[in-house]
Amino acid sequence: KAGVTQTPRYLIKTRGQQVTLSCSPISGHRSVSWYQQTPGQGLQFLFEYFSETQRNKGNFPGRFSGRQFSNSRSEMNVSTLELGDSALYLCASSLDNQETQYFGPGTRLLVL
């Protein structure tokens, strides 16, 4: 089985722009979670989607949003980018919650 894939792998944006990141889960996995990883804050949960519905949400502002499609692929969007949004954004998929999560390689976003 192919692993979790994320595109793009690297991205440079400027403040005020918006960005969309994509995640393709492992085939058959219906749960997709997104995380932001920074040196200072570690791995922070953004949101989780299951069967096209947002099931859980972390403590991030409304500028961070996501969605999941019928094929379980997921996208996250960050609008009005700020310098502090520079981070590694990780996607993880699993059959369901409390099942093993498999992470993708991440998208490294740099906001200038």
Added chain:
Amino acid sequence: GESVGLHLPTLSVQEGDNSIINCAYSNSASDYFIWYKQESGKGPQFIIDIRSNMDKRQGQRVTVLLNKTVKHLSLQIAATQPGDSAVYFCAENRGRDDKIIFGKGTRLHILP
């Protein structure tokens, strides 16, 4: 607030020795715990998990111990190898419909 944490940010271990990485959690309602390994430039990789109805679980060269009385989780790596160099995260889940919360991570250094 977020409650999963690690006692030591960095751990140096002689090659061939056993490594013990510790983690504290504060929510007694957490019922699922996971250890992840993250190598430089990669996403976290699942190592082992344990549910709250168990106090020990073994994998290949790894053992996770759960002490619910003091809300403590540990990862033991036997015969540590250079390839074990990475950052190790513990994570907890507070219920099937809740999010997974990660600790800050411990960097494991292997000394030759």
